[in-house]
Amino acid sequence: MKTEILDTLTEGGLAKGKQGEDPLSKNISPRLGNSNARISASQNHTYNTITTGLSPYTGTLGKAQLLHLLKRTLFGVKKDDLAHFAGKTLTEVVDELLVFPTTIPSEPLMWYTSEGTASPSVDWAGVKQGESWVGKILPMNNLQAAGDNFWRGQSVRHWNISQALNQSRSVYEKVVLFWHNHFPISVAKVDLSERNFLYVKLLRENANSSLKDLAFKITKDLAMLSYLNGEVNTKYTPDENFAREIQELFVIGKELPFDQRYTEADVKAAARLLTGHQNIATNYLEAKYGFVSAYHDSTDKQFSAFYGNTVIKGRTGATAGDLELTDFIAMLFDDTQPLPAPNASMTRADVIADFIVKKIYRFFLYHDIDSNIQTNVIKPLADIYKNNNFTIKPVLEALFKSEHFFDIENTRCYIKQPMDVVLGLIRTLNIDTQRADAVAQYNTYWTFTYRTDEMQQGYLEPPNVSGWSPFYQSPHFHKLWINSDTLPKRQAFARELVGWGLWSFNNTPNMRLDHINFVKTLDNPSDPNALINEVVDLLLGRQLSDAHKKQLKIDTLLYKQTTDAYWTVAWNNAISPDATQEQKDGVTYLLILLFDYLVRLEEFQLS
Amino acid sequence: MNRRKFINNSVKACVSTFFLDQLTQSSFAQSTLMKAIMASCTDNxxxxxxxxxxxxxxxxxxxxxxxxxxxxxxxxxxxxxxxxxxxxxxxxxxxxxxxxxxxxxxxxxxxxxxxxxxxxxxxxxxxxxxxxxxxxxxxxxxxxxxxxxxxxxxxxxxxxxxxxxxxxxxxxxxxxxxxxxxxxxxxxxxxxxxxxxxxxxxxxxxxxxxxxxxxxxxxxxxxxxxxxxxxxxxxxxxxxxxxxxxxxxxxxxxxxxxxxxxxxxxxxxxxxxxxxxxxxxxxxxxxxxxxxxxxxxxxxxxxxxxxxxxxxxxxxxxxxxxxxxxxxxxxxxxxxxxxxxxxxxxxxxxxxxxxxxxxxxxxxxxxxxxxxxxxxxxxxxxxxxxxxxxxxxxxxxxxxxxxxxxxxxxxxxxxxxxxQLSNVFGGKSYPYLSLFKAGAVGINEDDLFASNRTNALADLYPNPAEDTAKLVFTTSGGDVNIELLDATGTPMRTVINKNISAGKHTIGIEKENLKSGLYLVKMRNGSFQETKKLVFR
Incomplete structure (x- = not known):
């Protein structure tokens, strides 16, 4: 047995070895590489070379194309969404998808039960159930108030996921998720609810900010200062955690060979530069950023050749932190200095643009980036990103309007992230998630938080500072969402929802598909063929063969009969004003058979 | 119509590859002791x-x-x-x-x-x-x-x-x-x-x-x-x-x-x-x-x-x-x-x-x-x-x-x-550390199970075999004799004839120069006797 060590390419091999080779193509997959080899054991599997690029897509914007665009930009597609966009041009659709909200519409609410207070529905800061707790500071050094703080942190998670659930027709919520994956924190690890909320607010308010601003703000974000130890990084006690990750994971990335990028000395210099950013509130449960110059290392910071041997002058006083951070960001994003050989054709700005654009591409379209895609898509997108001051919208606009985005190879192939599975299905099926009071409402949201946790995409709880592995772990990427543990959990969630009900926390009503009313919204529900076609479009990532649909029609809607009239009659009876409960139940049962089958198909996992 | 079909297509070819490789291993192993060790390693x-x-x-x-x-x-x-x-x-x-x-x-x-x-x-x-x-x-x-x-x-x-x-x-x-x-x-x-x-x-x-x-x-x-x-x-x-x-x-x-x-x-x-x-x-x-x-x-x-x-x-x-x-x-x-x-x-x-x-x-x-x-x-x-x-x-x-x-x-x-180590480590080797007790390596844990201390021809596979069949047998210990006979009962080869310890053992039977056809594998230990059929393609 020959061992597959095909990709033992030493780092730098490409860059050093072949003349004219793009050093940033190091991480791209060779065509017929590992991702294809994965199933080569079962069959010979090759797909066409993808040569499309960023030229505007000029083909039809039919239902298939619209489904593709909406499934990649929203969490699931609703029938209403399709109707809303039908007949519009691609430019109109994409422009609307790129409208971001300008303000945060609400704040997380008190819904938990407090211990030790006069009433369990009032917490240690006097906040009542149903009220926002933001800015109402809990007393410190009080174990019961610490319990409130924990539940407040959970309510940040539930509130945040509810924003995604109740999204507008905009890619905004997926962009927020993208930035959270890029600049991750863990609510449980930080465990300071005010800070956790401010972190989410920062991401939400800066979804289209320049990466320079994001990097600047996230450096001073109090949740991040806790999560990556920035607040214990002082001139007396340097702590390299954040200084490393801002270079390795947040800005510069690892696209260049390790011996051609920043050095360990750069990590240490950056750690010294980043000293002094603190929470200055006396009560640690309060969030009050401040710069403590006494903790700041005011000596000059010498960076390596990768950073053009830049020396950032050490500063003193209250403005030292911002001034040095500004210089640091400017140094990172420099677009004037060529990198040391062999990368002299590039600047650091180019490296950053390439790194971030690849991540965007993989998040929204597909993980496999070969040399064609590197040349025809990634490079031009990186130029767009750099030339638009590192803001994400122009990149998304060019991508979503491109012929490459609609290349048939890029459709139907994306393994849904758990957020797509959970929120997508809830949205597509018009499940009513509105509850009369905050307690029931947050318990309902908790169900979604819990289910996505279980499927390994706990929102605001990524496994570590590099985010979720399916977004970066080569070679399998999105396939990593699926294994023998998570696949049954994804299916179980969907089956509960379309079957006898999705269990919900603390006796809030279980959620369940209203089969008859949902099917009524479809174009032609009395025709079993049209019904199945339409539901397959909405729920599955790809269409089924005619033979398959015929078989499943017989097995479900026709209840083993062979004439379509069996369904048509049953349906018409069930929706007539004088329908008996028996008639309704009978049709509901057939619809359960259909939906249960569809969500268990592997095609349900694709989008 | 069978979705399982897609993973079954190449099973046959791969199974024979597998045993070919076992054969290669077996040929390195000169003694039954070594073979016993190899068998036990597959349980570790x-x-x-x-x-x-x-x-x-x-x-x-x-x-x-x-x-x-x-x-x-x-x-x-x-x-x-x-x-x-x-x-x-x-x-x-x-x-x-x-x-x-x-x-x-x-x-x-x-x-x-x-x-x-x-x-x-x-x-x-x-x-x-x-x-x-x-x-x-x-x-x-x-x-x-x-x-x-x-x-x-x-x-x-x-x-x-x-x-x-x-x-x-x-x-x-x-x-x-x-x-x-x-x-x-x-x-x-x-x-x-x-x-x-x-x-x-x-x-x-x-x-x-x-x-x-x-x-x-x-x-x-x-x-x-x-x-x-x-x-x-x-x-x-x-x-x-x-x-x-x-x-x-x-x-x-x-x-x-x-x-x-x-x-x-x-x-x-x-x-x-x-x-x-x-x-x-x-x-x-x-x-x-x-x-x-x-x-x-x-x-x-x-x-x-x-x-x-x-x-x-x-x-x-x-x-x-x-x-x-x-x-x-x-x-x-x-x-x-x-x-x-x-x-x-x-x-x-x-x-x-x-x-x-x-x-x-x-x-x-x-x-x-x-x-x-x-x-x-x-x-x-x-x-x-x-x-x-x-x-x-x-x-x-x-x-x-x-x-x-x-x-x-x-x-x-x-x-x-x-x-194999060379394949795992990309052709490199690393300084060896003797981590185990002398004699520990290769101990067959299956021996501890009572069911594995009774005499039986437990398994013979693949069957029919291309080049090598793998025989799994258990024994109460002592002189074990296993022979390969042709369809008429004529002994063709002694597979094992040795005093061995109680437990479960695995041994390869190679086709070598034998003609394709039906053979019998016969195991004896004291009064115990059992025969299984084996077909070489």
Whole structure:
């Protein structure tokens, strides 16, 4: 047995070895590489070379194309969404998808039960159930108030996921998720609810900010200062955690060979530069950023050749932190200095643009980036990103309007992230998630938080500072969402929802598909063929063969009969004003058979 | 219409490849003893424990001789006095005067002193990388610092031992997952060239109901590729799930009290994972490699409290110690200890010099711990020398390439040939460490089961065979004679005629110059006689 060590390419091999080779193509997959080899054991599997690029897509914007665009930009597609966009041009659709909200519409609410207070529905800061707790500071050094703080942190998670659930027709919520994956924190690890909320607010308010601003703000974000130890990084006690990750994971990335990028000395210099950013509130449960110059290392910071041997002058006083951070960001994003050989054709700005654009591409379209895609898509997108001051919208606009985005190879192939599975299905099926009071409402949201946790995409709880592995772990990427543990959990969630009900926390009503009313919204529900076609479009990532649909029609809607009239009659009876409960139940049962089958198909996992 | 068809297509070809390879191994083995050893190696199990985040080796296995010259100095002078464990509190080890364990590790101390634990000092690799992610990948793949492998060291090992994987797996011969990740995210270590060798397991009672769907054809697109992958996972989940449920049911409880109280276990994910592993092993699962993990070792701050025996690191090590000593105790009490060896690693150690927030930053080498009753025990290497010159080192120097440990485990515990080892390690070899007791390697644990001490021709496969058939037989011990006869009963060859120990044995029967046709395999031991038919193509 020959061992597959095909990709033992030493780092730098490409860059050093072949003349004219793009050093940033190091991480791209060779065509017929590992991702294809994965199933080569079962069959010979090759797909066409993808040569499309960023030229505007000029083909039809039919239902298939619209489904593709909406499934990649929203969490699931609703029938209403399709109707809303039908007949519009691609430019109109994409422009609307790129409208971001300008303000945060609400704040997380008190819904938990407090211990030790006069009433369990009032917490240690006097906040009542149903009220926002933001800015109402809990007393410190009080174990019961610490319990409130924990539940407040959970309510940040539930509130945040509810924003995604109740999204507008905009890619905004997926962009927020993208930035959270890029600049991750863990609510449980930080465990300071005010800070956790401010972190989410920062991401939400800066979804289209320049990466320079994001990097600047996230450096001073109090949740991040806790999560990556920035607040214990002082001139007396340097702590390299954040200084490393801002270079390795947040800005510069690892696209260049390790011996051609920043050095360990750069990590240490950056750690010294980043000293002094603190929470200055006396009560640690309060969030009050401040710069403590006494903790700041005011000596000059010498960076390596990768950073053009830049020396950032050490500063003193209250403005030292911002001034040095500004210089640091400017140094990172420099677009004037060529990198040391062999990368002299590039600047650091180019490296950053390439790194971030690849991540965007993989998040929204597909993980496999070969040399064609590197040349025809990634490079031009990186130029767009750099030339638009590192803001994400122009990149998304060019991508979503491109012929490459609609290349048939890029459709139907994306393994849904758990957020797509959970929120997508809830949205597509018009499940009513509105509850009369905050307690029931947050318990309902908790169900979604819990289910996505279980499927390994706990929102605001990524496994570590590099985010979720399916977004970066080569070679399998999105396939990593699926294994023998998570696949049954994804299916179980969907089956509960379309079957006898999705269990919900603390006796809030279980959620369940209203089969008859949902099917009524479809174009032609009395025709079993049209019904199945339409539901397959909405729920599955790809269409089924005619033979398959015929078989499943017989097995479900026709209840083993062979004439379509069996369904048509049953349906018409069930929706007539004088329908008996028996008639309704009978049709509901057939619809359960259909939906249960569809969500268990592997095609349900694709989008 | 059968969705399973797509994975069955190439089964036949791969099965014969597999036995061809077994034949190659057999031909190296000159004696029945060697053959017995090889058979037992296929029963041996490796349990890997990952301490994620970078475990502070210096505060785990403590080099007391480094206190005065380095460690006890304040952190402003390059030492770590603020997180240093008091010499009076550390746990001493029998036979070692200058090396001790963290006070939280009494369970592991007992294991060490009883000879069922060893550790290899200063494990790392040249040009250490200080990124968690990169260094984890290096440990998982067994790569060099500047080398990027897409397959894991265990994945490559299992491909060597089970050529043809994944086509045809699971099968009647190999009904169980080759590897199990105790947790939901499968490690890179298990990646083979085409797929992962490991199954993720979090719940030993979860039943899976496979949809028997129509199974549309897979097209040659990215979409088709992903669909095929999804179907493969679904089919494997279904097939393996019933085996796991059965094994968990066969051993429905844990025995050891050393895992801690019920409340402690609930708060100790590693203990829960290893409890599951113990049950599956005792329950009869033939899975070769398990990986458990615990995170939280990235102790940049508050690694210790002002009382340095307390704090985050102490809590973590307490959990590790209880989990592993409980697991080992379970294995012994369940009678399966002889076929299990464990290895504990972290992606890197931490800096010699602590930081001021009672923590330590990313470092380089650290000790790898091993546990199991078949180990030789003891310390490999020496205490690190943290001040070889005039200044205290930044990082713990490397004494052993971590791949030396991998290499030695695969060589002795999984009995890989030099050629196979060369494949696993990309043509490189690493210094060999003799980790096991003399004679421990190759002990067939199946011998402990009463059913394996009765005489029987247990299995003969594949049948019909192309070039080699594998015969599995059990015996009560003594003179065993197995012959290959032709269809008329004429002896063609003696397969084995020797006094052998009680237990389960495996031996290859090669076609060599025999004509295609029907043969009989006849086993005799005392008054016992049994015959099975074998067809060579």
């Amino acid at each position: 199990i490796l349990v890997i424990v990952q301490l994620a985040g970078g475990n502070d080796g210096l505060n785990t296995i403590i080099p007391l001789d480094q206190y005065s010259k380095a460690l006890a100095l304040p952190n402003s002078s390059g030492g770590r006095s603020n997180i240093l464990l008091p010499e009076t509190k550390v746990l001493t080890l029998s036979g070692l005067s200058n090396t001790a364990f963290h006070p939280s590790m009494s369970g592991l101390r007992d294991l060490y002193n009883s000879g069922s634990m060893s550790f290899v000092q200063g494990c790392g690799y040249p040009n250490p990388d200080f990124s968690h992610f990169r260094s984890t990948d290096i440990w998982m793949t067994g790569s060099d610092s500047n080398q990027f492998l897409k397959t894991g060291w265990i994945g490559r090992e299992l491909e060597e031992s089970y050529p043809g994987f994944p086509a045809g797996f699971p099968s009647a011969q190999y009904p169980d997952p080759l590897a199990i990740q105790l947790g939901s995210i499968v490690s890179l270590a298990f990646e083979a060239s085409t797929t992962s060798t490991a199954l993720a397991v979090t719940d030993l009672s979860q039943d899976y109901e496979l949809l028997n769907s129509f199974g549309d054809a897979i097209d040659n697109t990215r979409s088709g590729e992903n669909l095929a992958y999804l179907r493969g996972v679904a089919v494997d989940t279904d097939k393996y799930n019933s085996r796991i449920l059965a094994a968990a049911k066969a051993q429905s409880t844990n025995i050891s009290k050393l895992y801690g109280t019920e409340a402690e276990i609930k708060d100790n994910p590693l203990a829960m994972q290893l409890q599951g592993a113990a049950r599956l092993i005792k329950g009869g699962l033939t899975t070769r490699v398990y990986m458990a993990s615990m995170s939280g070792f990235d102790t940049h701050a508050a690694q210790t409290e002002s009382d340095t025996t307390k704090g985050t690191h102490a809590t973590l090590l307490d959990k590790v110690s209880k989990a592993i000593s409980g697991f080992q105790d379970d294995l012994v009490k369940m009678g399966v200890n002889k076929k299990v060896t464990g290895m504990v690693f972290s992606e890197f150690g931490r800096r010699v010099n602590s930081n001021g927030s009672l923590g330590s930053d990313h470092g380089a080498s650290m000790p790898v711990m091993l546990f199991g009753t078949e180990l030789a025990g003891g310390m490999y290497g020496t205490n690190p020398n943290l001040k070889p010159g005039s200044v205290i080192l930044d990082n713990v120097p490397m004494q052993h390439d971590f791949r030396s440990v991998y290499y030695s485990l695969l060589k002795d515990w999984f009995c890989l040939s030099e050629a």
